[in-house]
Amino acid sequence: MIDFLIKSTVSLIVLLVVYHLVLENEKIHQFNRFYLLFAVVFSLSIPFLTIEIIQEITTKASLQNLFVNENGIATSITESTNYWLIALYNIYGFVTSILLFRFIRNIFKLHLKAKSAVTIKHKSAQLALIGEKTLPYTFLNNIFVYETAYKNREIEDELYTHELIHVTQKHTLDILFIETLKVIFWFNPIFIFYKSAIQLNHEFLADEKVVQSYNNVSFYQNLLLSKANANPTYCLASNLNYSVTKKRLIMMTKTTSTASAILKKGLLVPVLIALVFTICTKVVAQETTKKQASTAKKSEGIFNKYYEKTTFKIKDESGKIVKDKKYDELTVLEQRAVPSIISKNKRLPTNEELIAELQKGAAAIIEVDVFSPENKKIKKADGEIYNTSEISERPDFPNGIEEFYKFVGLNFKAPENPKNLKGKIYITFIIEKDGSITNVRSIRDIGYGTGEEAIRVIKLSPKWIPGKVNNEPVRVMYSLPITVQSSN
Structure with a gap:
């Protein structure tokens, strides 16, 4: 309203x-x-x-109707009656x-x-003769006139x-x-x-x-x-x-x-x-996380099978092999440096050819050089802001994103009104080189001060582990939706 x-x-x-x-x-x-x-x-x-x-959101946080209190016990949201609002109504x-x-x-x-x-x-109107001494005035189809003045x-x-x-x-x-x-x-x-x-x-x-x-x-x-x-x-x-x-x-x-x-x-x-x-004009966040996460999980299973018999030789910055690893032991950065299955093909394979290649399995030994020029991310000018697709290592909350969800649940205060509030709040912020959070913005909320409350909570967050490009901390734009669902 x-x-x-x-x-x-x-x-x-x-x-x-x-x-x-x-x-x-x-x-x-x-x-x-x-x-x-x-x-x-x-x-x-x-x-x-x-x-x-439309603005795409690639990370998801969920704040359901249960919140975590200081003792680690889940409690339902309680909503008090706003008597001032009732009085105003x-x-x-x-x-x-x-x-x-x-x-x-x-x-x-x-x-x-x-x-x-x-x-x-009187033509298309009707004169109403009244005893009140007044000048003519009109209401709907009636023109009210002073009777004596009319007759005279x-x-x-x-x-x-x-x-x-x-x-x-x-x-x-x-x-x-x-x-x-x-x-x-x-x-x-x-x-x-x-x-x-x-x-x-x-x-x-x-x-x-x-x-x-x-x-x-x-x-x-x-x-x-x-x-x-x-x-x-x-x-x-x-x-x-x-x-x-x-x-x-x-x-x-x-x-x-x-x-x-x-x-x-x-x-x-x-x-x-x-x-x-x-x-x-309204910025609407489009959530893509679930589909991407499902696809990533499915792809991970395929590649684990494909590289099952492969030993990865990990090179250091000087090009010397320093470690042997299996595929599931590779870091995210090392996985990105693994040569593509179709990178040497002159044309894109058909589905049948790709399935046959995956069933055949990878080579017994593959060298991984994260420091090679083609595997390095392009470094921007100092102080520039990166998005998550431009960095080598994504930022993370200490002890994992689930801990961040708990932090939000502990500190978020649900609005007093109305009952059965449900919806998503979309937040963007910058994770600085030292892990601190700045420029917190709400790009969509569900009203009743939920956007402002989400901003307040995010600003209270402890420092994150910063994102990196070629092992150097950089400023990263991060975004996530927070799902709010209050109880009766």
């Missing part, structure tokens, strides 16, 4: 600022009406849109209920006022035309839409500014039609100024004298060229694209 509120509010603010800076002062009122409504709908929808960027529900009641009551009052008044058909013909034709535009263009629906959002998101003041912008644009639209119909700008301007503040403002109605400001009076005489309108509308495209990619 917090993520939704932050993303939607950022989008709402950006699009409203763009409206005030680029569009509001241009005479493209119909487009602006669409833009403001679109901005609200777009901003409320954008948190649900995700653009995934109750407050939100209480305030929303009051605002919803008031909203429905105001609609009902205007409906009753229209139903109890004497009504007269004291209401100018320009005012009827103004209110008729509110009816025919259904401006009330825009107001009801934004008022509904104000009830739901009462704690977010941005919707107050959107309502003001929408209502002012409604007045621009109505004023434009009056000016086009009567072609007497100065008379209409003086008429509005003379009527200003003559009646109270109704929050759900379109009011004749809403915001009679210098901006509104200037707009009546303003013109906008077609080229300028097209240019400013076109500027919105990069803004929307930037918002989508800024708010919606």
